[in-house]
Amino acid sequence: MAKPQKLCVSFGLLVKYWVTTIKLFLRASVVVVSFGFGMFNACASTTLSASELASSSSGQVTYSPSDESAAILKLAVLNDATDHHEKARVLYDLLGSDEFNQNVSVSSAVNLAVLGRYDEAKTAFTTIVSKGDVRAATYAQFWQLWLTAKTFKGSVTALQKELEEKVSHLKPQTAYQQKLVDVYAGIGSVDSVFTEIAKLTFDERSRRDARVEMAFFAGGYLEFVHKDLIGAKQLYVRELPWSSESIERPLLEQAINAL
Numbered sequence: 001m002a003k004p005q006k007l008c009v010s011f012g013l014l015v016k017y018w019v020t021t022i023k024l025f026l027r028a029s030v031v032v033v034s035f036g037f038g039m040f041n042a043c044a045s046t047t048l049s050a051s052e053l054a055s056s057s058s059g060q061v062t063y064s065p066s067d068e069s070a071a072i073l074k075l076a077v078l079n080d081a082t083d084h085h086e087k088a089r090v091l092y093d094l095l096g097s098d099e100f101n102q103n104v105s106v107s108s109a110v111n112l113a114v115l116g117r118y119d120e121a122k123t124a125f126t127t128i129v130s131k132g133d134v135r136a137a138t139y140a141q142f143w144q145l146w147l148t149a150k151t152f153k154g155s156v157t158a159l160q161k162e163l164e165e166k167v168s169h170l171k172p173q174t175a176y177q178q179k180l181v182d183v184y185a186g187i188g189s190v191d192s193v194f195t196e197i198a199k200l201t202f203d204e205r206s207r208r209d210a211r212v213e214m215a216f217f218a219g220g221y222l223e224f225v226h227k228d229l230i231g232a233k234q235l236y237v238r239e240l241p242w243s244s245e246s247i248e249r250p251l252l253e254q255a256i257n258a259l
Contacts, residue, residue, distance in 0.1 A: 085114050100131045114250045118151050141170045142217050145184050149224035190218045208242040215239035216248040233259040
């Protein structure tokens with residue numbers, strides 16, 4: 001297979017294309033996409049104004065490479081938030097670079113998982129573990145647990161042993177994360193995770209993010225390791241109403257529909 005040529009896109013044309021696309025499926029002129037994973041936000045609040053973008057063109061404004069990358073990332077996040085994951089993938093691929101960018105890497109890795117490209121997601125999260133900051137690396141390690149449970153070929157006993165080895169290298173940042181580690185180590189309960197979240201003095205948005213994040217990962221343990229499909233679905237359904245601004249929302253919906 002011939003090596004694909006690098007895709008070059010005029011920023012002005014890209015903006016015009018996406019402004020048109022946005023107008024077709026969004027009624028509001030301003031879209032706010034906020035998502036996070038627990039206490040770490042890949043793009044804490046992405047605000048995209050179609051009118052602002054429309055008023056800017058390559059002939060009026062000089063865009064630096066960083067301006068273009070930031071705009072493309074916002075559009076990728078917007079597409080993920082509105083369930084246009086394949087379109088988001090195209091944009092993440094445009095942002096591909098040898099230089100590590102944590103915001104791009106986390107969002108892109110989750111997108112790969114949403115698309116079912118699990119081997120690529122594993123590689124992406126491994127990079128985040130080695131190059132990301134503490135919070136991003138911890139989040140990526142929880143993803144490694146989930147991906148291992150999701151894709152493991154072998155007995156439940158062998159899977160539990162593999163998970164125990166992985167959690168031995170994980171250093172949780174919060175009490176509720178420690179409870180999730182205990183769940184994957186086979187010595188904790190899912191209820192204890194949410195008990196710890198309830199004790200924290202988070203603002204409401206951060207509390208919702210934490211609940212959804214933990215529901216996704218803990219539900220994965222119930223579903224893939226404990227084989228408690230009913231319990232996993234009940235957990236997903238219970239926490240889904242809090243997930244409108246969470247990066248894990250599409251994955252919760254996928255899991256519910258699959259069970």
